[in-house]
Amino acid sequence: MHREIISSPFTDDKVIHIKHKSGLEIYICEMKGFNGVQAQFCTKYGSIHRRFRTSPDEDFMTVPDGVAHFLEHKLFENEDCQVFELYAKTGANGNAATSYDRTYYDFYCTANYAESLKILLDFVQKPYFTKENVAKEQGIIAQEIKMSDDSPDWRIFENMLANMYHVHPVRIKIEGTAESIAEIDETLLYKCYNAFYDLNNMCLSIAGNVSADEVIAICDEYLAESSKNAPEVFMPCEPDEIVSPYVCEKLDIGEPLFSLGYKCRPFSSSDRAVKSVQASVTGCLLSDSSGRMCERLLSEGIINSSFSYEVFAGDGYFSLIFSGESEEPEKVRDAIIDEIDRISSEGIDEQQFSRIKKTAYGYYIRELNNVDAVADRMMNAFVDGIGPFDTMKALSELTPDDINRFTCSELKKDRLVLSVIERKCDK
Amino acid sequence: MEYNRTQLAENIGFTAVRDEKFNSSLLMIRFITEHSETSASANVLGISCLTATNSRYPTISALSSRLNELYGASLGSSAGKVGNVQILRLYSSWINNRYAYDGEDMQREMAELICGCLFSPNAPNGEFDEESFRILKNDLLDRIDGETNYKYGYAVSKALGIAFRGEPAAYPVIGKRRDAEAVTPQSALAAYHKLLETAQIEISFVSSEGHEVIVEILRKHFSGIKRNSRSYALRCKSPVKEQPETVFREMDVNQCNMIMVFKSDCDDYYALSMMNILFGDASFSKLFLNVREKLSLCYFCSSSLFYSKNAVLVGCGTDRDKVEQARDEILHQLNEMCRGNISDKEINDTFMSVSNTIRSAGDTLSSYSNWFFDRIFYDHPHDPAEYIEEFRKVTKERIVQAARSLRLDTFYCLAGKEEN
Numbered sequence: 001m002h003r004e005i006i007s008s009p010f011t012d013d014k015v016i017h018i019k020h021k022s023g024l025e026i027y028i029c030e031m032k033g034f035n036g037v038q039a040q041f042c043t044k045y046g047s048i049h050r051r052f053r054t055s056p057d058e059d060f061m062t063v064p065d066g067v068a069h070f071l072e073h074k075l076f077e078n079e080d081c082q083v084f085e086l087y088a089k090t091g092a093n094g095n096a097a098t099s100y101d102r103t104y105y106d107f108y109c110t111a112n113y114a115e116s117l118k119i120l121l122d123f124v125q126k127p128y129f130t131k132e133n134v135a136k137e138q139g140i141i142a143q144e145i146k147m148s149d150d151s152p153d154w155r156i157f158e159n160m161l162a163n164m165y166h167v168h169p170v171r172i173k174i175e176g177t178a179e180s181i182a183e184i185d186e187t188l189l190y191k192c193y194n195a196f197y198d199l200n201n202m203c204l205s206i207a208g209n210v211s212a213d214e215v216i217a218i219c220d221e222y223l224a225e226s227s228k229n230a231p232e233v234f235m236p237c238e239p240d241e242i243v244s245p246y247v248c249e250k251l252d253i254g255e256p257l258f259s260l261g262y263k264c265r266p267f268s269s270s271d272r273a274v275k276s277v278q279a280s281v282t283g284c285l286l287s288d289s290s291g292r293m294c295e296r297l298l299s300e301g302i303i304n305s306s307f308s309y310e311v312f313a314g315d316g317y318f319s320l321i322f323s324g325e326s327e328e329p330e331k332v333r334d335a336i337i338d339e340i341d342r343i344s345s346e347g348i349d350e351q352q353f354s355r356i357k358k359t360a361y362g363y364y365i366r367e368l369n370n371v372d373a374v375a376d377r378m379m380n381a382f383v384d385g386i387g388p389f390d391t392m393k394a395l396s397e398l399t400p401d402d403i404n405r406f407t408c409s410e411l412k413k414d415r416l417v418l419s420v421i422e423r424k425c426d427k
Numbered sequence: 428m429e430y431n432r433t434q435l436a437e438n439i440g441f442t443a444v445r446d447e448k449f450n451s452s453l454l455m456i457r458f459i460t461e462h463s464e465t466s467a468s469a470n471v472l473g474i475s476c477l478t479a480t481n482s483r484y485p486t487i488s489a490l491s492s493r494l495n496e497l498y499g500a501s502l503g504s505s506a507g508k509v510g511n512v513q514i515l516r517l518y519s520s521w522i523n524n525r526y527a528y529d530g531e532d533m534q535r536e537m538a539e540l541i542c543g544c545l546f547s548p549n550a551p552n553g554e555f556d557e558e559s560f561r562i563l564k565n566d567l568l569d570r571i572d573g574e575t576n577y578k579y580g581y582a583v584s585k586a587l588g589i590a591f592r593g594e595p596a597a598y599p600v601i602g603k604r605r606d607a608e609a610v611t612p613q614s615a616l617a618a619y620h621k622l623l624e625t626a627q628i629e630i631s632f633v634s635s636e637g638h639e640v641i642v643e644i645l646r647k648h649f650s651g652i653k654r655n656s657r658s659y660a661l662r663c664k665s666p667v668k669e670q671p672e673t674v675f676r677e678m679d680v681n682q683c684n685m686i687m688v689f690k691s692d693c694d695d696y697y698a699l700s701m702m703n704i705l706f707g708d709a710s711f712s713k714l715f716l717n718v719r720e721k722l723s724l725c726y727f728c729s730s731s732l733f734y735s736k737n738a739v740l741v742g743c744g745t746d747r748d749k750v751e752q753a754r755d756e757i758l759h760q761l762n763e764m765c766r767g768n769i770s771d772k773e774i775n776d777t778f779m780s781v782s783n784t785i786r787s788a789g790d791t792l793s794s795y796s797n798w799f800f801d802r803i804f805y806d807h808p809h810d811p812a813e814y815i816e817e818f819r820k821v822t823k824e825r826i827v828q829a830a831r832s833l834r835l836d837t838f839y840c841l842a843g844k845e846e847n
Contacts, residue, residue, distance in 0.1 A: 010526065036790045088710075089775075144726040150680050151577070254572040254576055255576055290491035361528075365526050
């Protein structure tokens with residue numbers, strides 16, 4: 001078992017990182033003075049992992065869309081009870097989530113964390129799938145799919161990805177469709193579980209009022225050594241070009257929305273912390289209301305305070321996305337293109353850069369005051385293959401030239417997708 | 428943790444919480460006033476103008492730049508509705524001095540900046556600066572129009588509007604379009620001045636640093652304000668309709684959002700809270716285990732307690748042709764509770780859940796602020812351990828009585844259009 005202490009470069013915060021003998025990576029942050037504990041048991045298995053094999057002798061198999069998410073639902077059912085009933089005894093709030101690149105099971109509690117941790121480690125390692133309980137879940141997940149189909153935020157995001165990526169599975173809805181989940185059965189769930197819920201492919205992230213020694217002792221007791229190999233995932237070769245620069249859908253909504261995404265080149269794990277910080281600071285520079293472009297768009301009523309950015313990145317995909325509400329999304333797109341052209345030719349304003357860098361620094365500092373955010377940060381670091389404080393370090397080393405280079409090399413107007421949700425009926 | 432409570436001026440309470448674990452600070456100023464059609468939008472715009480500019484930083488860009496210089500300090504406003512009362516919040520948070528690498532005195536800088544917003548707004552001629560006001564008014568109108576973007580929230584808002592018809596609580600917290608359109612830079616400033624003079628004001632400051640500088644600066648500025656305020660009660664029960672009102676509305680949606688509003692005359696807060704958790708506010712609740720897990724009718728079916736109105740709201744997303752079955756099962760589960768079909772295990776699980784939530788107060792800056800705000804308006808113990816003990820005393824009989832007190836008042840359904 002390998003144990004190291006990773007220190008934050010600007011604060012007193014420390015993370016204990018352990019490569020457990022079972023194969024699991026464990027991140028622990030003991031946060032003095034906090035009552036709460038947030039734990040996340042995560043596997044690098046999300047909706048993009050849809051074609052894989054577990055041995056070089058096998059052919060790659062393609063699974064129906066939505067399997068990772070379906071599996072997440074079904075793990076909450078033990079042979080003899082619902083997992084929620086177990087958490088109810090300890091008072092913890094248990095939950096789970098599946099995204100494009102991961103599935104995680106979490107709990108938050110303010111007492112009895114050791115008991116809740118035992119429940120978490122135990123149920124995730126004990127799948128119980130039957131024909132009956134799989135059929136029962138299909139109705140519940142079909143409703144979840146309908147709920148997200150009624151969400152304009154999800155529609156606009158999914159439409160954008162489908163028009164940005166030709167073949168990368170990030171273009172496919174996380175939950176799948178009513179038709180694809182109808183193809184899922186217990187045999188398939190076991191196959192996917194055995195491939196991806198290998199402790200060598202997983203991490204435990206736990207932050208708050210915990211003792212590292214106690215956490216490790218529980219892991220020693222509850223985790224069996226895993227000697228399996230991680231599955232080989234097939235990722236199709238994605239071209240640099242986008243599918244289509246514009247997509248529009250009409251929904252029964254009151255306020256039209258837009259999402260404007262730059263398709264950037266994907267980055268390997270070793271570069272991702274640095275590139276994510278570059279993209280994030282660039283996004284902040286462009287969307288902050290102190291900037292010239294934003295000031296003008298606000299004044300002309302083209303955007304409102306909902307205008308914001310996000311960096312969306314994972315294995316084989318990387319995008320800087322601007323989104324908000326607007327009646328004239330094409331004008332927002334044109335303004336962003338013009339501003340990026342201006343930055344590319346003139347370089348960024350160094351004073352504004354300095355202010356935005358301070359903003360990002362302040363955000364990182366404040367995040368360390370929250371057990372949920374700290375647990376999230378450690379889990380994100382595991383999935384991205386970086387250290388928990390690497391983004392802070394990358395920020396401290398960031399220069400205006402880095403932003404100029406990132407803007408010139410990654411934010412190309414022929415790799416820009418505008419996704420719009422318009423009103424079905426007039427106002 | 429150190430707690431300190433003082434009065435800054437007439438009906439202006441100041442709560443300071445000092446906790447060494449935090450690396451940042453939060454200042455929250457709440458203006459508590461009556462909620463009405465005539466003032467709701469003007470109040471919202473009045474407060475939001477304060478956080479966009481001030482006389483020293485007279486444009487949105489200038490103030491935003493200054494906040495960026497101060498390590499991305501946040502400064503914002505929000506509006507909420509509790510019972511029949513509107514609460515306007517102005518809040519700010521910033522990192523503590525030891526993390527300010529350019530050596531700024533963050534607390535003093537932020538106190539001065541916030542007081543500049545409160546007491547020296549960018550309003551040169553008896554009205555807010557027209558340019559920033561126009562931007563913020565458009566923003567408010569967009570928020571009003573955007574209500575239908577989020578179907579569940581829209582259905583809840585409509586259901587509460589029907590349940591509390593004729594009461595201030597029925598009116599949207601940020602107002603309706605026609606009222607927001609009528610607000611001018613002048614009327615928004617007048618609304619803010621009225622809040623400054625007449626609202627009950629509650630300020631909280633949570634930090635690992637002392638509150639002396641903040642108090643000194645705020646006290647100095649508030650001493651120049653002539654106050655004529657009243658205090659407000661946040662609780663105001665709503666009469667139940669003789670017959671439940673049913674409203675069925677169609678939109679172009681995939682999922683039907685079904686809302687049921689129950690009202691109660693029960694004053695046993697602890698029993699109502701426990702009843703609500705067991706009914707539908709936890710993953711071990713009767714609604715979750717039966718409507719979702721047993722019958723697979725929905726992805727979500729949950730309840731929430733609106734104690735200020737003595738109401739319980741149940742929300743569920745399901746197919747149009749399953750609405751009746753879901754409604755019947757929700758009523759059946761309530762009936763089970765009324766009949767006393769509650770096990771000791773369920774009571775214990777409910778108690779564990781509520782204890783878990785209570786102990787989390789104090790883990791974030793805002794949770795401390797909310798905790799002590801609630802203590803001021805509700806007669807609940809200050810000490811979390813004592814508060815937990817009150818829940819421990821709740822018996823099955825009290826939970827049954829709380830369940831029996833619920834009467835269905837409103838049934839609202841936002842459904843997809845039927846195919847021909």
